[in-house]
Amino acid sequence: MTPPVRLENLHKRYGRIQALGGVSLSAREGEVLGLLGHNGAGKTTLMKLVLGLTRPDSGRVEVLGRDPCGGDARGLRRRIGYLPESVGFYGELTGREVLRYFARLKGIGRGASEPLLERLGLAPAADRPVKGYSNGMRQRLGLAQALLGEPALLLLDEPTAGLDPDATRDVYSMLDELRRRGATVILSSHVLAGIERHIDQAAIIGSGRLLASGNLEELGRRAGLGVTIRAGGDWADERRLAVLAERGALVRRRSATEVELRVPGAIKLEILRVLLAFDGIRDVAVEPPSLEMLYDHYGPSTRPAEAPCATS
């Protein structure tokens, strides 16, 4: 089956600035793809290319089986929801009016806005002018307009920027719901720990180049970062730590009763066997490499130095 988003060898320059240099990427149906990268890495440019807001200098963009800059761009955009990084609204209009306006532009009945106002907790403020909204409320309104018409593809540029922890949690639960519904979501975020449990694939971009992509497990395996093992129990005997270190684990004592081990994938089972043979071990947790660890591995330290930063 053709993936809803397929990008092949995309190049894009803005004058002398190279925004994208040969990016190939795809997102499958019902999948959340996280775009990770520093400011100016090219994430926003990538989203604009998917939306058809700009054309690539070379390469191919296929979105929901069509060219976003092609003849049926209008039909295609009806099926895409977009939340820009810096979203603004008409301050003199109320939240309800703003949402109804964008619903009409999408060719959707005005009734579609009401459930979204409820769902995003904006119903009590729906009849207040937007100029009186907090940043978080504006962001939620932006998200509501992106969700109008139950789009098949959602592009969310920093969707949790300016949101409080409760609203952030709501956004993530909405992402999970969209994924269950079969929508494809591409989101960019700097809050790596926040999005980690909600994305299926990560694409790490640096200076317009795709540095790595794949699901977290794949990326972890390729990076050779191994796993983190947390073991709780009786760690009074220092000799136990020495045994584990001798076998190749990187040992860190977190407290008198908890130890953290960084273990290469190849010796994971061996270390676990040794660990479980110790008396007094009460709890063992095995964690794959975190998104932050993956980003540190693939991202900034291996960023190509020659490419200038793009305006994204």
Next chain:
Amino acid sequence: MMVFTLAAHELRRLFLSPLAWAVLAVVQFILAWMFLAQIELFMQWQPLLQQLDSPRGLTDIVAVPLLGNAAIVLLLVVPLLTMRLISDERRGQTLSLLLSAPLTMTEIVLGKYLGLLAFLGIMLALIAAMPLSLLLGGGLDFGLLAAGLLGLALLLASFAALGLFMSALTPQPTVAAVGTFGALLLLWILDWAGGLAESGESAALRGLSLLRHYESLLTGAVDSRDLAYFALFILAFLVLSIRRLDSDRLQN
């Protein structure tokens, strides 16, 4: 259909801003003052006019000067209304949502243009109501009045098209307003420069003048050349606005 959604939105936003109400009030007040002054003049001239074989009527002495003055007042005021059309969207960061909506650039430009034209139409109707009120106490030359109102409508549509283009050029509404005012004023001065000599260049400059074509319609002569001039002027600036917005979308 989307064009009308955009136009209705634009008109509503205009009426939600104090600027639009202030413009309506100030323009009406100034023009009403001028209108009453012309009526006063007509009353003074009436005994003299009665002695002439073919005297000039109410329309000539009151309505046509009113429409002439309205053009000057509106040249100053329309840039204040057009300045926010696109530059405000850019500054308020609403343009990215508009560009990503299922709309073409032509629809965006036409929607905004028609929204402003609807507002200017209301203004024109209020201006037309002044000479029409003279029907209560006298007769009017409807042909002359219709030609004058058509001229003012075309002039306003031209001002709006140029203002829309200027608004598409910059994210600063005040820069757009100053640019529009400057360009319109230049078209005025073009007419003066064109009147100094009788060379081919002068004739060309006069041909480019908005006011020259407007004055022609104010005399009651509906010439197809004047209509074509206004149509081309409006079309050119609308096309330029679409091109500008499209290139902006692709470049940024």
